[in-house]
Amino acid sequence: MPIDALKPKRAAIPIVNSASSSDAGDNVVRMRTACSHCHLREVCLPVGLNQEQVNRLEQIVHARRRLRKGESLYRAGDPFRSLFAVRSGFFKSRAATVDGRDQVTGFQMAGELLGMDGICMEQHTCDSIALEDSEVCIVPYAMLETLSVQAPALGHHFHTVMSREIVREHGVMLLLGSMRAESRLAAFLLNLSQRLNARGFSATDFILRMTREEIGSYIGLKLETVSRAFSKFQDDGVIEVKQKQVRILDMAALHRLMGGANSASNH
Amino acid sequence: MPIDALKPKRAAIPIVNSASSSDAGDNVVRMRTACSHCHLREVCLPVGLNQEQVNRLEQIVHARRRLRKGESLYRAGDPFRSLFAVRSGFFKSRAATVDGRDQVTGFQMAGELLGMDGICMEQHTCDSIALEDSEVCIVPYAMLETLSVQAPALGHHFHTVMSREIVREHGVMLLLGSMRAESRLAAFLLNLSQRLNARGFSATDFILRMTREEIGSYIGLKLETVSRAFSKFQDDGVIEVKQKQVRILDMAALHRLMGGANSASNH
């Protein structure tokens, strides 16, 4: 099979584009389908909620927003009002310092929640940018809080999601602090693979939605180093890579590469 | 003034060691003083809560635990039941991978909350270790959830604390991903300085509670590199350092060092 023939293992469910042009904004539409029928309910906020709790969640998630590739969902400094659940597409989050340094802090795909960094300052602290045409469900934070009181399981679940984000970031810190270049890229690819697989896509064949530079920014390497590592993996027969299309040929080898000797584990 | 004569700007409030040896465990004691009278109420969980809300918080924070230097508050894999607010002392959090890699993910001082990583898996995902004799307030998580329903402001405040942790970790990712060695140490020192200052201690004179190796683990450097950077700062007259005692001589220079040219900002 040619590497170009990459397809999800499960057909994508077409997204209903609700007709009514609502009062909420140009690219914001009222929802027709709701959480309980969403094909993402297995990986999104509703995880672990029963039917009645999902019904409550549906009450507050009543609008969506479409974004074109390159558009930003929010920017650092924007007032924080809502969280966003990715319904389709792919996002990057980018944090910046005053002195112009910036870094990709995460990539988000369908079912993942965006914007939790904004709660503490009541404004967003990083940028979120669509890497392809995307759609998000808008979760007004004030309503989430109100409803958490009525349905404590929802509140608990939200804690779980935030906690998971903290743990994810611990993993990134570990990667950035103590892995060498090839291990970082291996870890990155394996992480993508797992998450895509959890959403019904192939774990071995996928398309990268981000550039080498964005990968590098995320895993703390220059784009040239990322490119070299890709080439190395390909030369070693671990992956097949052609621009943004990746095929993992030897998953076990990739795992070994990830855990490979590094500067922090030799003594 | 000799560097050795380091003192808090405000005298430490002696901690009342409640007499009753409770049924909760050897080093766990019922509290006598409560949040509303705690000298940390300005920096701890109660921030932003009114009197009645603090009273509710006091209902659940009803025990403390003392730890000796080197003792662990919890370890990865321990069942998660409580969060911990540092009442006195100093902690490090340490995350580890299966393959033996580990890394300090944070240092916690008085008023800071520990254990939020444990919520998502219902077990702790990292170790928390006291770097000096310390005391924590035990905040049973189940009770925190229950009370959040009765006092939504408390629930909101907890979200704020978790969100702040996410933002802090973004900052660490930025540091690890794009700063050179001296910038990292400068950022680390400035962060310590600010946090100590917020607690009524000197911003310029303080004692490091961690080793060079622990600093290095946190900021992604080998202990030798940390040591060299300290020496460099001292040679340049930016700080005075003698073992664990640090005095910042030129705060502005330290800020400049933090923002100094790095591998990610030159093009």
Next chain:
DNA sequence: CGACCTTTTGAACGTATTCAACCGATGTGG
């Protein structure tokens, strides 16, 4: 006091970065 741990410093080394050139893919306008 002695053993051990932490820290400092030096020198050699290795890995990722930098700078540069080139190639291919993509997109735009004539």
Next chain:
DNA sequence: CCACATCGGTTGAATACGTTCAAAAGGTCG
């Protein structure tokens, strides 16, 4: 529709930075 400009990606060579290895001094704690 092709020419051209732009962007993204690859590769090579030189460089720089942090690591590694080693030795020794300084603290700390039994």
